[in-house]
Amino acid sequence: MHSLILFDLDGTLVDPAGAITDGISDALRRHGLPVPADDALQAMVGPPLVRSLTSLAGVPADRVQEVLTTYRAGYVESGMARSRPYPGIARCVDALAGRGAVVAVATQKPEWLAEELLAVQGLRHLFASVHGSPRDETAATGGKAPIIRAALDRHPAAAGSAVMVGDRRHDVEGATANGLPCVGVGWGFAAPGELEDAGATTLVQSADELLEVLGGRL
Structure with missing residues (x-):
């Protein structure tokens, strides 16, 4: 072994039981940014989120940190508990x-x-x-x-x-x-x-x- x-x-x-994809979608909406299709959201689970927000969600580089901060706050508040x-x-x-x-x-x-x-x-x-x-x-x-x-x-x-x-x-x-x-x-x-x-x-x-x-x- x-x-x-x-x-x-x-x-x-x-x-993650949707906590990651739903959290990303919510953070993007809160900042007035478009939400990508479901397959792109699924692809964002695993790789570094900083990179995925830019490459898969099209977030401008100067706005990545604000989206990330919003997402992490929601994940800590409720997303972790939703995971199984x-x-x-x-x-x-x-x-x-x-x-x-x-x-x-x-x-x-x-x-x-x-x-x-x-x-x-x-x-x-x-x-x-x-x-x-x-x-x-x-x-x-x-x-x-x-x-x-x-x-x-x-x-x-x-x-x-x-x-x-x-x-x-x-x-x-x-x-x-x-x-x-x-x-x-x-x-x-x-x-x-x-x-x-x-x-x-x-x-x-x-x-x-x-x-x-x-x-x-x-």
């Missing part, structure tokens, strides 16, 4: 840790917010560490790769046999950049074929299947 297992957060551990762990995922993580693996979170969500979300959902105690973007999201660069690297550096004794688990292509790309395999989960926000095209080592459709796959070295 892998000695270090890194999990993405939204779309992998936790179902995916079926069986807590049991899967607990079982992996019980078998001796170091289990950690690597997300492009701001690290402080990831910590809060995991606490609200009663999941924080399952993970040895949490790694995410800086509090100042406009300063976040490099995508998922440096976040995964930070997790590897935090757990050097286990980093020689590590794997990433995620639901979007940037999870796969960040893992590949660090020389890791990536297991793609089919219950998240990837478009059809996205994970396969990105080079995911394998694709699973349930937490039980994920536990079975991670039980042996890829």
